Amino acid sequence: MDSPLTDTERRVLEAVDIDGLVATLCELIAFKSDGGQEVAVQERMAALLADIGMAVDTWEIDLPELRQHTAYAAEIERDRALGVVGKIGRGDGRSLILNGHVDVVPAGELARWSVPPFEGTVRDGRVYGRGSADMKGGVCCAVYAVRALRDAGVELDGSLLIQSVAGEEDGGMGTLAAIERGHTADAAIILEPTELIVAPAQGGALSFRITIPGLAAHGALRAEGVDPLEKFPAVFRALRELERTRNERLRHPLYADYEVPYAICVGKVRGGVWASTVAETLVLEGRYGVGIGEDCETAREEFEHAIAAAARDDAWLAGHPPLVEWWGARYEPADIPVDHPLVTTLGCAFGQATGAPPRIQGMPYGADMHLLVHHGHTPTVIFGPGDVRTAHAPDEFVPIAELEAATRTLALTALRYCATGLPAAHRR
Numbered sequence: 001m002d003s004p005l006t007d008t009e010r011r012v013l014e015a016v017d018i019d020g021l022v023a024t025l026c027e028l029i030a031f032k033s034d035g036g037q038e039v040a041v042q043e044r045m046a047a048l049l050a051d052i053g054m055a056v057d058t059w060e061i062d063l064p065e066l067r068q069h070t071a072y073a074a075e076i077e078r079d080r081a082l083g084v085v086g087k088i089g090r091g092d093g094r095s096l097i098l099n100g101h102v103d104v105v106p107a108g109e110l111a112r113w114s115v116p117p118f119e120g121t122v123r124d125g126r127v128y129g130r131g132s133a134d135m136k137g138g139v140c141c142a143v144y145a146v147r148a149l150r151d152a153g154v155e156l157d158g159s160l161l162i163q164s165v166a167g168e169e170d171g172g173m174g175t176l177a178a179i180e181r182g183h184t185a186d187a188a189i190i191l192e193p194t195e196l197i198v199a200p201a202q203g204g205a206l207s208f209r210i211t212i213p214g215l216a217a218h219g220a221l222r223a224e225g226v227d228p229l230e231k232f233p234a235v236f237r238a239l240r241e242l243e244r245t246r247n248e249r250l251r252h253p254l255y256a257d258y259e260v261p262y263a264i265c266v267g268k269v270r271g272g273v274w275a276s277t278v279a280e281t282l283v284l285e286g287r288y289g290v291g292i293g294e295d296c297e298t299a300r301e302e303f304e305h306a307i308a309a310a311a312r313d314d315a316w317l318a319g320h321p322p323l324v325e326w327w328g329a330r331y332e333p334a335d336i337p338v339d340h341p342l343v344t345t346l347g348c349a350f351g352q353a354t355g356a357p358p359r360i361q362g363m364p365y366g367a368d369m370h371l372l373v374h375h376g377h378t379p380t381v382i383f384g385p386g387d388v389r390t391a392h393a394p395d396e397f398v399p400i401a402e403l404e405a406a407t408r409t410l411a412l413t414a415l416r417y418c419a420t421g422l423p424a425a426h427r428r
Helices: 007-014 017-030 039-051 132-151 173-180 219-224 229-249 296-312 315-319 341-354 370-372 400-417
Strands: 055-060 081-088 094-100 122-125 126-128 160-165 185-188 203-212 266-269 281-290 323-331 379-383 397-399
Touching: 007 132, 007 266, 007 400, 017 122, 017 126, 017 132, 017 397, 017 400, 039 055, 039 081, 039 132, 039 160, 055 397, 081 132, 094 132, 094 173, 094 400, 126 132, 126 173, 126 400, 132 160, 132 400, 160 173, 160 296, 173 370, 185 203, 185 370, 185 400, 203 229, 203 296, 229 266, 229 281, 229 296, 229 315, 296 323, 341 379, 341 400, 370 379, 397 400
Parallel strands: 094 160, 094 185, 185 379
Antiparallel strands: 055 081, 081 160, 122 126, 126 397, 203 281, 203 323, 266 281
């Protein structure tokens, strides 16, 4: 049975300023931080962390040097990028990172939004706007958890860090830069939208490109060419069959509630150069889910073999096989034991901060967890407000009740986790 809250813990929870959090979130949403334009919002984040009493490390990321790292991945070429990490605590106990990204995906077609995407809108108990859920809302929860600790007069024995990072949406270069800067810890929480589920596992995701060759011909003589659109169904069927067999084989208890935990999605299709010409090529780009514990290179080989097998059954493709390329964002799968002290501490804090039992489940999407686990040697979970189903979509939103629940949980977790030393056996 959980111990009752101490007077200090009650004081910290009472110090959570949800009105201030919502106002700050609306301010951050107004920064149009898509397309690699994160410098301005990172400068604001540095000021926010300094305002709540954190020692702030702000640095120009050496992008040419970082690109040489084996874990570097990006789809956007940036001229500048800032790293921002705040730190508080005496440093005599365990250390904990709260990690959040400030970059967002483009708003898409504005006509599909009922609110301005880059203007925080409070309506019906929710905050709307691009990045509200993914994941400026989570970033604000981290800031206001630290602020509650400060306002309650708490000084942590250990160290609490906030990593405000750029470039998560296209590969994770900001978290990688923070790790290379030396900002690691005994544990970390990534504040991606999980609907307040405690996630000790994340699926992997690789970006693929398949080029299906055709044979160009004048549109009036279509029959003398080879239309790659006619070859698409065979390739697409092969992808669907590969997805089915992989998901049957890669079953995992943390993913039992997902119909397709490791999805293969073709998100972009393009082909042709002229309306009255048979297209020379059809190009498919998409996302390839990788299972927990699966090696990414082995997963790539299985994908390539499936496409090659589909081509052998077609007379044209057998002699003109599709080209498979791997590009852009790359997220390895990652997980930690469900009984790790971080998982149990966070789950207990959630229960006492909200009055609801914690839910433990893996996340199907890729995130920066893999960088912290595999390259920063920092055991990590994903936990945050909002639903990933609203992210990357029109009218993205985060419930204010979830912002408050997440902030209370983070403050209580930090208070408990950073109070004592961590046994060496818990380091990975």
